[in-house]
Amino acid sequence: AQTVTQSQPEMSVQEAETVTLSCTYDTSENNYYLFWYKQPPSRQMILVIRQEAYKQQNATENRFSVNFQKAAKSFSLKISDSQLGDTAMYFCAFMKLRGAQKLVFGQGTRLTINP
């Protein structure tokens, strides 16, 4: 079974700073997807960024980028120029390509951006 671990329950940074959220996972699969989701106080899950395991290039979406280390099974999220609206729970998630393609979530990191 796949597991996803987020070792930082909470993080707090000042507005405009850069912050990195950590995620490690365990799997025997070779082909899979990794995701970062954001859950603001409204509790609506929002996809932040997606990485296909077969792609060596790290995914980027505007201020959000990942550092995907497949051999180390590490998938960190970097938020640059953080904004107050980035305050939310962030969940790392894993999906294998075979079978039902279920999402397995990490425990989450509560990120607070301070003015």
Place this chain on the structure above:
Amino acid sequence: GAVVSQHPSWVICKSGTSVKIECRSLDFQATTMFWYRQFPKQSLMLMATSNEGSKATYEQGVEKDKFLINHASLTLSTLTVTSAHPEDSSFYICSARDLTVGVVPSEQYFGPGTRLTVT
């Protein structure tokens, strides 16, 4: 973009009664929907995978007779919590996959969630 709705957004029910939560894909067809449960300050835990026209697949530890799932059409899945008890109080979230040709197959679209409180 693809939109998933849930109804109701919140519900309060008495212990022993049943409550039904609907999950709809508004602008796409979803052969597969997923139901999650989220306790306060915790992560999402997958309860079951709902497949259109067939029986749902439940995760280990989830009572299928207590959490009835019906996926009768390509746009609607329902979760019925039967004989609800206070410990069933939680936030229930559904997600759906758009299997239209050309759409990224890994994409899951999440509903806004339903807060259930059992008194």
